[in-house]
Amino acid sequence: xxxxxxxxxxxxxxxxxxxxxxxxxxxxxxxxxxxxxxxxxxxxxxxxxxxxxxxxxxxxxxxxxxxxxxxxxxxxxxxxxxxxxxxxxxxxxxxxxxxxxxxxxxxxxxxxxxxxxxxxxxxxxxxxxxxxxxxxxxxxxxxxxxxxxxxxxxxxxxxxxxxxxxxxxxxxxxxxxxxxxxxxxxxxxxxxxxxxxxxxxxxxxxxxxxxxxxxxxxxxx
Numbered sequence: 323x324x325x326x327x328x329x330x331x332x333x334x335x336x337x338x339x340x341x342x343x344x345x346x347x348x349x350x351x352x353x354x355x356x357x358x359x360x361x362x363x364x365x366x367x368x369x370x371x372x373x374x375x376x377x378x379x380x381x382x383x384x385x386x387x388x389x390x391x392x393x394x395x396x397x398x399x400x401x402x403x404x405x406x407x408x409x410x411x412x413x414x415x416x417x418x419x420x421x422x423x424x425x426x427x428x429x430x431x432x433x434x435x436x437x438x439x440x441x442x443x444x445x446x447x448x449x450x451x452x453x454x455x456x457x458x459x460x461x462x463x464x465x466x467x468x469x470x471x472x473x474x475x476x477x478x479x480x481x482x483x484x485x486x487x488x489x490x491x492x493x494x495x496x497x498x499x500x501x502x503x504x505x506x507x508x509x510x511x512x513x514x515x516x517x518x519x520x521x522x523x524x525x526x527x528x529x530x531x532x533x534x535x536x537x538x539x540x541x542x543x
Contacts, residue, residue: 333528333531333532333535334402334403334405334532336528337398337402337525337528337529337532338399338402338403340398340524340525340528341395341396341398341399341402341525342395342399343521344391344394344395344398344521344522344525345391345392345395345396347391347518347521348387348388348389348390348391348392348394348395349388349392350388351384351385351387351388351391351514351518352385352388352389352392354384354388354514355381355382355384355385355388356385358381358507358511381511383423383426383427383430384424384427384511384514384515386423387420387423387424387427387515387518390416390419390420390423391420391518394413394416394417394420397409397412397413397416398410398413398525398529401413401529402532405532405536407533407536407537410529410530410532410533410536411533413525413529414526414529414530414533417522417525417526417529418522418526420518420519420522421519421522421523421526424515424516424518424519424522425515425516425519426515427511427512427515428511428512428513428514428515428516428519429512430512431508431509431511431512431515432508432509432512434508435504435505435508435509438504438508439500439501439504439505442500442504443497443500443501445463445467446464446467446496446497446500449463449464449467450464450475450476450482450496452464453482453485454481454482461485464482464485465485467496467500468482468485468486468487468490468496469487471496471499471500471503472487472490472494472499473490473494473495473496473498473499473500474486474487474490474493474494474496475493475495475496476495476496476497477495478493479493
């Protein structure tokens with residue numbers, strides 16, 4: 323009986339440690355998603371009429387999952403401390419929802435990468451053509467693109483030189499830069515999503531083991 327209670331206490335402490343780690347991971351995920359959305363190189367697109375929603379969709383899911391992770395981390399600590407099967411069962415269900423959300427984010431980031439790249443490239447092509455046709459509305463958008471991706475024009479920068487960053491040295495094809503930068507950012511989002519999904523598996527295992535141990539201890543008593 324003493325060994326059983328000792329094992330139960332060990333599992334409880336493991337779950338408490340997991341929840342602390344999970345809460346910190348949720349905070350990091352929120353900070354990561356918000357920085358990518360508002361503080362990274364894509365921040366200027368938030369003020370445009372057309373924004374790369376394919377790119378932002380994964381970030382929205384990621385930030386939402388991060389907020390849920392913080393709440394669930396606190397919830398799991400309460401369940402482990404009180405040794406409540408009901409709370410631990412609810413904790414498991416919440417982890418399952420987070421797991422599904424993070425897997426969706428990761429898969430979308432990898433599979434939908436080409437769609438997102440084409441979407442942003444099409445936005446650039448429209449702004450580029452509007453500028454060449456002399457429309458004022460294309461001017462601000464084109465400057466935003468050039469500033470964000472640190473590029474200028476397509477095959478040549480001569481036609482759009484006034485909109486290029488002054489600090490840019492040499493010519494960089496914006497179509498190629500968009501593909502490169504968006505690809506890297508979506509891969510990072512996908513890796514974070516899959517990594518958090520892997521972390522939730524441990525939480526689900528710990529919560530079920532503790533729940534079963536609590537039930538068995540009550541049966542023994």
